[in-house]
Amino acid sequence: MFDIELPAPDGARSLAHIGTLLGEAGVGLEGGGMWAGVAHYLVADAQLAMVALAEAGMGPVVAREAVLAELDADMPGALGRMMTALAEADVVLLAQYSDHDNRKVLVVDDVEAARAALGRAHAA
Numbered sequence: 001m002f003d004i005e006l007p008a009p010d011g012a013r014s015l016a017h018i019g020t021l022l023g024e025a026g027v028g029l030e031g032g033g034m035w036a037g038v039a040h041y042l043v044a045d046a047q048l049a050m051v052a053l054a055e056a057g058m059g060p061v062v063a064r065e066a067v068l069a070e071l072d073a074d075m076p077g078a079l080g081r082m083m084t085a086l087a088e089a090d091v092v093l094l095a096q097y098s099d100h101d102n103r104k105v106l107v108v109d110d111v112e113a114a115r116a117a118l119g120r121a122h123a124a
Contacts, residue, residue: 001030001042001043001044001065001066001068001099001105002042002043002044002045002046002049002063002064002065002066003032003040003041003042003043003063003064003065003066003095003105003107004040004041004043004046004049004050004053004061004062004063005038005039005040005061005062005063005064005095005107006018006038006039006053006058006059006060006061006062007037007038007039007059007060008034008037008038008039009037011034011037014034014039015034015039017056017058018039018041018053018058021052021053021056021058022041022043022049022052022053024052025048025049025051025052026048027043027044027045027048027049027052028043028044029041029042029043030042030043030044030099030100031097031098031099031100031105032097032105033097040095040097040107042066042097042099042105046063047063049061049063050063064094064107065111066105066106066107067105067106067107067108067111067114067115067118068099068103068104068105068106069082069103069104069106069118070103070104071102071103071104073102079104081121082104082118082121084121085117085118085120085121086106086108086114086117086118088117089113089114089116089117090113091108091109091110091113091114091117092108092109092110093106093107093108094107094108094109095107
């Protein structure tokens with residue numbers, strides 16, 4: 001799965017345009033949102049999403065492989081433990097949101113290091 005990031009300076013108008021373009025291209029949104037004029041969406045086919053948006057003059061679009069991580073939502077402090085594992089591994093967190101399956105979507109600078117750090121934290 002991939003996170004696509006692009007400007008959404010006009011709020012709902014931008015998201016309406018993004019959602020329509022991606023829907024017409026057959027790209028499903030598996031999670032995401034918009035913060036401070038920047039949209040992040042989780043997609044299976046980043047290339048198809050990028051082409052559809054670029055052809056419509058949207059962008060710039062950045063696509064990154066995302067880390068999907070289970071979070072024990074009923075366990076107080078679970079997010080803190082997850083983020084501590086990333087921080088202690090010197091993984092830079094660029095964005096974090098949830099997908100439609102209640103997993104954390106982590107956009108990081110080093111996917112393999114993030115997966116390793118989360119694996120060690122989960123095993124502990």
